[in-house]
Amino acid sequence: MPAPTGHEVLAAVLQIRAGTLQVLLWQRGREPDRGRWALPGGRLGDTEDVEESVRRQLAEKVDVREVAHVEQLGVFSAPDRVPGARLVATSFLGLVPSDADPEIPEDTAWYPVDDLPATAFDHAEIVRDARDRLRAKLSYTNLGFALAPREFTISALRELYAAALGHPVSATNLQRVLTRRGVLAATGETAAPGPAGGRPAAVFRFTERALRVTDASAVLRPPGVREGERAEPAVGG
Amino acid sequence: MPAPTGHEVLAAVLQIRAGTLQVLLWQRGREPDRGRWALPGGRLGDTEDVEESVRRQLAEKVDVREVAHVEQLGVFSAPDRVPGARLVATSFLGLVPSDADPEIPEDTAWYPVDDLPATAFDHAEIVRDARDRLRAKLSYTNLGFALAPREFTISALRELYAAALGHPVSATNLQRVLTRRGVLAATGETAAPGPAGGRPAAVFRFTERALRVTDASAVLRPPGVREGERAEPAVGG
DNA sequence: CGGTGTTTTCGCCTGTTGGTCGAAAACAGG
């Protein structure tokens, strides 16, 4: 008689910490893969779908209610991906704003996504997928809102994007692109300069805090159909 | 005692037929949802992952070995999505080139994705997801290869794209964009004109028949890093 | 064999967008 197919959910929760893109992991206390680092998650419950399940498990096991965005990555289903039982996993990407510092249990820690410790099962692959998904979506959506504080300067946002993308980002270009796409807006206020002086930076925020695709460059779009002028000329205040 | 969580795979197989984007459905012969139209698929086997499973089920149940591309869409897991038992589904998008005409069983038929019959369970939602995924990826990948014959004229390709995208497409622009991205190449041959005459059309083919992301417009890319000049000036052989 | 109609191809122009650079603005500290 075939072993019943179990289903679990796993979340790669990412956050920019200390200028680096990091992922939340916990250290397994028992076999299999005891001592190795795993993604938070758990069994799918009888009365929930996978989205509900992953949010429940996150809130329950590692106290992360500050996740600003959760999305499904995909299914991992190799028959031997977990020794012992057949277990199919639905993986998720979770994002936490950089100004949050959620309490996490003892056996839990943040690790840079590009410098993981010994990981359990196929979880390293899931982390890679999450990182790649984030990098891709930063380019054509407003997903930055889930990495940034509610309010920020362009310099701070530039650093966040550079850390997430893994390469330098021009502040000028970042501001212009995001503004033109209508996802960034100035609050009108300014931030106090640092100890070395300098012109006070304007404070910005994301206009929406829910995922939106913003890249109009969908090639081969219908003729003539320009999606309406969106960026009012940024009239300050 | 909780009902065990079963797992199934479902495929929305799409093809351009008669100038319309259609999906392969079969009519259920028993309850639940008897008489309604469902996607091909079935239970996940003990020794296969979901990708293997969906290919097996397609080949087995509806004789579609001509699918040029298969990719995972996502998980559908509402507790009540299928009456009776708890069943989690991994959905897939499958694509068949327009020149193929696979044999299909009696209870099976093609339907336009925008004019579905009464569908079973949540399968209509999966079809929508598949259609949307296809439309999105046609714009920034070479996915057209999976809809088109091995060789074709620009006019024929234009019709395929128009049918898939659901809006008119300019032949000039289509050719230029795909050529610049390096996914299209002329074979050097020409096709015979139609009964009304006209200049013989050049024959093209896709340079690769595997999925590749071709949109260099990843915003905020690393400074200076231009991805190499790829389009040789199209020196007609 | 030349004219007409048809289909395809190709070059040119235009508007938008992203990338880069440098000057100017606005501050702190001496």
Place this chain on the structure above:
DNA sequence: CCTGTTTTCGACCAACAGGCGAAAACACCG
């Protein structure tokens, strides 16, 4: 008040997609 620092903003450039029309290459007909 002068210098150093940080931010902001305008200007310029290259790449690219969309649109248009002329030219090319054929069939058919008289």
